[in-house]
Amino acid sequence: MNLKQLAEALSLSQTTVSRALNGYPEVSEETRKRVEETARRLGYAPNSQARRLATGRSMAIGHVIPVSLHEMMNPVFMEFIAGAGQTYARFGYDMILTVVPDAQVGAAYREIAVRKKADAVMIHGPRLDDHRHEILQELKIPFLIHGRIPGRENDLSWIDMNNGSAFETATDLLLDLGHRRIALLNGLEDMDFAARRRRGFERAHAHRNLTADPALMRQADMTEPYGASSAHALLDLPEPPTAFLVSSMITAIGVSRAISERGLKMGRDVSVITHDDALSFLPNTGDKPIFTCTRSSVRYAGERAAELLIDQVMPHPDKPVHEYLKAELIIGHSTGPAPKA
Incomplete structure (x- = not known):
């Protein structure tokens, strides 16, 4: 599709359409949005170099x-x-x-x-x-x-x-299932998303007059080895966790590996909830996925x-x-x- 065809579809002049696409102030906001939405719907791709010259923007x-x-x-x-x-x-x-x-x-x-x-x-x-x-x-x-x-x-x-409320909801589920020794494998907590997730985890405990055990909380780069090594170490405790809340699917795979290596069954002996970013290359799908998760693409x-x-x-x-x-x-x-x- 070219500019002329797009203008005809909109019943506007080519000049108006061009000015709308290039952000000229004399075109109303309503017209600009209508032009841009129609251009996207019809697959019109303006010439980037022409737009740079016309607007002085880098695009x-x-x-x-x-x-x-x-x-x-x-x-x-x-x-x-x-x-x-x-x-x-x-x-x-x-x-x-x-x-x-x-x-x-x-x-x-x-x-x-x-x-x-x-x-x-x-x-x-x-x-x-x-x-x-x-x-x-x-x-x-x-x-x-x-x-x-x-x-x-x-x-x-x-x-x-909604990192905080998502992890509060996930923690509530584990508490509803009777878990009281819940481990948190978080991302680096000097980052805002991880700090909010920890607060949600602690808030769910506090609402039930419980205190999350600091000895069961870990933070690191969210890798598979981090999940496996942390799970092994925590399961070696005299009072090991019965559940894990994990900040990444990649880390949760490590946790799952550690549980399996110890001859335990995930979901029966040890529960795991992870955050799932709906990764295209690592799908957690099916009528009932492998991992219980908080999912956001x-x-x-x-x-x-x-x-x-x-x-x-x-x-x-x-x-x-x-x-x-x-x-x-x-x-x-x-x-x-x-x-x-």
């Missing part, structure tokens, strides 16, 4: 990843990037992905601003004491955070999963984050956008009543 979105964000440099992160990339392509944007040492994040942002390499930036994996947004605000670069920065939830734009999060950044944050950088993605509790084979003493 690219920047992703600057600090090397220390170990949690993000994993398959879950790549699933998010795949979702975002699909949306960028649909809107005619390119993606710039840069991995730099922590000390060079500010320099990378400044290079984006000076060289106009990107029109906006996505912030990944916010930490409890994150300050990347301050540099972007100083440079006047629009941005969206995948996650939240504590204390800045109201005035910054973000998209996030990280690929969809990438798609939606890119849409929000392009459609709402870039045109109106001073109007914060907030969107929750709710995780669904899925019952699988990995949970059952607490075994009798």
Whole structure:
């Protein structure tokens, strides 16, 4: 489809359609959205180079990843990037992905601003004491955070999963099943998502006048060996856990391996609930999946984050956008009543 055909489908002039697609201010917001929605529906892809020349924009979105964000440099992160990339392509944007040492994040942002390499930036994996947004605000670069920065939830734009309430719900299920020795295998807790998950886990205990045992809580990069080694160590305790709440499917596979290696049966002898990012390469599917899980698609999060950044944050950088993605509790084979003493 070309510009003329798109204009005919909309009953608008080619000039109006072109100006709407290129973000000219004289085109009303209602017309711009109608043009963009019709273009997406009909598969019209504008020429990126022409748009750059017409608007002075780079037609690219920047992703600057600090090397220390170990949690993000994993398959879950790549699933998010795949979702975002699909949306960028649909809107005619390119993606710039840069991995730099922590000390060079500010320099990378400044290079984006000076060289106009990107029109906006996505912030990944916010930490409890994150300050990347301050540099972007100083440079006047629009941005969206995948996650939240504590204390800045109201005035910054973000998209996030309900990490705290999801892990509270998962813990409630295990407590309802009679488990009282529940281990938490979390991600690194200087990251906001992991801190919220721990608070949800502790909150579920507190609501029943119980105290979560710190000796049963672990935090680390969410790998399979971390799950296996942690599960072995915890199951060696004089009073081992009867259940595990795990922050990643990849880590949960390690927990499952450890349970099997000890001659135990998951769901009967030891229960496991994991967070499932609905990874395309690691499906936890079926009428009754292997793992009971809190499920939220990280690929969809990438798609939606890119849409929000392009459609709402870039045109109106001073109007914060907030969107929750709710995780669904899925019952699988990995949970059952607490075994009798």
